[in-house]
Amino acid sequence: MTSPSRLVPRLVAVMVTLLVVFAPPALAHDSDDDTPPGLVGDLRSSLLESTLPPGVEVRLLENGEALWLRNTGRTPVIVFDDEGGSRYLVGPQGLAVNDALPVRDPDGDRDRPHQPPAPVGQPRWRWLSHDSTVQWQDHTTQWDQGTPPAAAEQGRDHLIRAWQVGLRQDGRPYEIRGEWRWIPGPSPLPWIALTALMAVGVALLARSRRKWLLAVPMVVLVTAGASHATAMILGRDAENAGVVLLHDYLPVLAALLIGLSSIVLLAAGLRNARWFATLAAAGLGAKALVLDSAVWWSSTSVVAVPVALDRFTVAVSAGIAVGLVVALLTWPAASGSAGATPPPR
Numbered sequence: 034m035t036s037p038s039r040l041v042p043r044l045v046a047v048m049v050t051l052l053v054v055f056a057p058p059a060l061a062h063d064s065d066d067d068t069p070p071g072l073v074g075d076l077r078s079s080l081l082e083s084t085l086p087p088g089v090e091v092r093l094l095e096n097g098e099a100l101w102l103r104n105t106g107r108t109p110v111i112v113f114d115d116e117g118g119s120r121y122l123v124g125p126q127g128l129a130v131n132d133a134l135p136v137r138d139p140d141g142d143r144d145r146p147h148q149p150p151a152p153v154g155q156p157r158w159r160w161l162s163h164d165s166t167v168q169w170q171d172h173t174t175q176w177d178q179g180t181p182p183a184a185a186e187q188g189r190d191h192l193i194r195a196w197q198v199g200l201r202q203d204g205r206p207y208e209i210r211g212e213w214r215w216i217p218g219p220s221p222l223p224w225i226a227l228t229a230l231m232a233v234g235v236a237l238l239a240r241s242r243r244k245w246l247l248a249v250p251m252v253v254l255v256t257a258g259a260s261h262a263t264a265m266i267l268g269r270d271a272e273n274a275g276v277v278l279l280h281d282y283l284p285v286l287a288a289l290l291i292g293l294s295s296i297v298l299l300a301a302g303l304r305n306a307r308w309f310a311t312l313a314a315a316g317l318g319a320k321a322l323v324l325d326s327a328v329w330w331s332s333t334s335v336v337a338v339p340v341a342l343d344r345f346t347v348a349v350s351a352g353i354a355v356g357l358v359v360a361l362l363t364w365p366a367a368s369g370s371a372g373a374t375p376p377p378r
Contacts (some may be wrong), residue, residue, distance in 0.1 A: 086205075232359070236356040258317045321349075
C-alpha cells in the first residue's frame with residue numbers, strides 16, 4: 034500500500050516532470066507565427082453598436098481574428114480594407130473581389146506595417162461566388178503586435194484602442210465599430226486548489242485493491258478532455274475545424290483513444306490496463322497543465338462555452354490526470370490483476 038505521506042511528494046514530482054518535459058515544445062507552439070493571436074489572454078476584441086446598412090449582419094470571429102458579413106438586402110454593400118480600398122462587393126448577386134487592389138497574403142499579412150493606400154482606378158470586380166457572405170482578415174480587428182501592450186494598470190479594465198471598418202451602400206458611408214480592451218483575469222488559486230484536491234483524491238484510489246475503480250476517474254478524464262478540445266475547436270470559428278484538428282489536436286485525439294481503450298481494460302481488470310491508462314493520463318495531463326491552464330488566470334478564451342466552465346473542465350482534467358498517473362505507477366499489485374485467483378499449489 035502507498036501511505037498518504039508519500040502521495041504528496043509523488044504528486045509534486047509528477048507535476049514537475051510533466052512541466053519540464055512538455056513546457057519547451059508548448060512554449061514554442063505558443064510563439065509560432067502561425068498561431069492566431071488572442072486565443073487565451075486578457076486582451077479582448079469586441080463589436081460595438083453600429084449603424085449598418087439594411088439587411089447587413091456582421092460577426093467578429095475568434096477574438097478579432099476575422100470578420101464575417103452577410104448582406105440579405107437588395108442593394109450591394111462595398112467593404113473597405115484597412116488601407117481604404119474597395120475590397121469586396123457583397124449583395125444579392127453574390128460576392129465579388131476588386132482585382133484592381135494588390136493581392137493580400139492568405140494569412141492577412143499581419144506583421145506588415147500599415148502603408149497609405151496607393152492610388153487605384155475604378156474597381157475591377159471579379160465574381161467569386163453566388164453567396165452573399167464574406168469572411169476576411171482585417172488588420173484593424175487583430176492584435177498584430179505579437180505581445181500584449183505595456184498597460185499602465187494591468188489590474189484595471191481599460192480601453193487599448195478602438196477600430197473601425199468602412200462600408201458603403203448607395204454612396205452612403207457606414208462603419209463597423211469595435212474596440213480592443215484589457216480585461217484582467219481572475220485569480221488562479223481556486224482552480225489550482227481544485228486541481229490539487231482532485232489529484233489527491235484520485236491518487237488515494239491506489240490504496241484500494243479494486244483496480245476497476247480507476248476506470249471511473251478515467252471516464253471523467255476522457256469526457257473532460259474531449260469536451261475541452263471540442264469547445265476549443267468550435268471556438269476557433271475563423272478557421273477550418275478540420276485543419277485545426279489535424280494541426281493542433283491529433284496528439285489529444287490519440288490520448289483520448291488510448292484513454293477509451295484503458296477504460297475497457299481497467300473495467301475488465303486486465304494486467305496491461307495500467308500502462309494504457311498511464312500513457313493517456315500523462316498526455317492529457319500535460320496538455321491541461323501546460324497548454325490549457327492559462328485559462329485559469331485569463332479573462333478571455335475563444336472556447337465555445339462559458340469561460341468559467343472551461344476553467345473547471347481544465348482543472349478537472351489536470352487534477353484527475355496527475356492523480357491517475359500517481360495511482361497507476363504506485364499500484365501495489367503490478368504483477369497481475371487485482372482480483373485474479375492465485376494458481377493452485
